[in-house]
Amino acid sequence: MRILVADYIYTPSGYLQNSAILFNDKILEIEKSEMLIKKYPDAIVEFLEPHSVIYPGFINTHVHLEFSANKTQLKYGNFTKWLKSVIQNRVELMSDCSDETMRQACHEMLKSGITTFGAISSNGIDMQVCKEAPQRVVFFNEVIGSNEDFNENIYSDFIHRFDASNTCKSDTFIPAVALHSPYSVNKSLAKKVINFAKKSNLLITSHLLESKSEREWLDSENGELGDFLKESFGAIKPTNNIDEYIHLFNEIKTHFVHAVYATKDELNILYAQGHSIAHCPRSNRLLGCDRLEIENIKCPISVATDGLSSNWNLNIFDELRAALMMHNKGDLELLSNYLIKSITSNAAEIFNLNCGTVEIDKDADFAIVKLPNEPSSINEIGYLTILHTKNVSRVYISGERYV
Secondary structure (H helix, E strand, O other), rough: EEEEEEEEEEEEEEEEEEEEEEEOOEEEEEEEEHHHHHHOOOOOOEOOOOOOEEEEEEEEEEHHHHHHOOOOOOOOOOHHHHHHHHHHHHHHHHOOOOHHHHHHHHHHHHOOOOEEEEEOOOOOOHHHHHHHHOEEEEEEEEEOEEEEOHHHHHHHHHHHHHHHHHHOOOEEEEEEEEEOOOOOOOHHHHHHHHHHHHHHHHOEEEOOOOOOOHHOOOOOOOOOOHHHHHHHHOOOOOOOOHHHHHHHHHOOOOEEEEEEOOOOHHHHHHHHHEEEEEEOOOHHHOOOOOOOOOHHHOEEEEEEEOOOOOOOOOOHHHHHHHHHHOOOOOOOHHHHHHHHHHHHHHHHHOOOOOOOOOOOOEEEEEEEEOOOOOOHHHHHHHHHHHHOOOOOOEEEEOOOEEE
């Protein structure tokens, strides 16, 4: 057993001061440090640096490791232009994305305190890296296919990839399912995959209404995305309408990604069905999308980095800082605490994981942040953490130290 002693510990009831955590692979006890040390004289005691804060390990619910080789190949500023550049450069980016490149991406996440991530995998090239990563991984096998003529082959490939990922299943590798989006997955294929997820009790995710052009295409069969899909893929009309697509996910809690252009009524449907939303502020900005109005959303929200196809790094603190600046209405302390909750307890509940909070019997996943100086008030720790942290000082996963 080990005892971690810190100036502050982030718990569901707030920041504890001058306390400690007793743990092995699980959290066993949380108490004042002198009491724990006296009670467990044989435990290994580690005193963290002054002004350190113990957080539960951070969770990045949405990342595309397959595009980790991108630096300058893709176009930003407009969603459709970006999508065109992804399709034009897809083969090259995939071939350049070596295992080492993806391992570096995993390590970058680890250094910023990410102990769990959701990997969106469209072809399985990232499976071995995710299996070997020190983090917990929810491995989303993604389905893409707008043309019903190819449904049998697409579904067969999906099942093949899912079965391969299922052989890797463990406490730290969780096979799951992803549908790309309402404009890229036809209705009958979507139904089949969703039913598979329901029967197997799997986690499921889908991009939803990321861009204005997606909204225009699905609503009116017009707009620049529609023009691109018609020219490049021979699309005649959208594969779904928005209302029908959302209702396909009734009775299976789904982690929808972006939802920037969802209406108030659509957001209320998501909330009523128990769904959640991944918010990727830097990706939205780079692809010319509006601000997700998180202050008006009842659904649980996670903040996520998206992939390196629409971001310049996978550092969760850079993402939180972007969110802190993007959402410039309301109280700074409340927003900061909301954002930290989005990458801890919210995200753990979304993924049905036994982590995300510092509580007895939870997995001993910790991200240790060292503040530069003593905070003048305990209420400021949230935004001081976001503003002053680039990388954490330590990371523990199931009680084992990795950073």
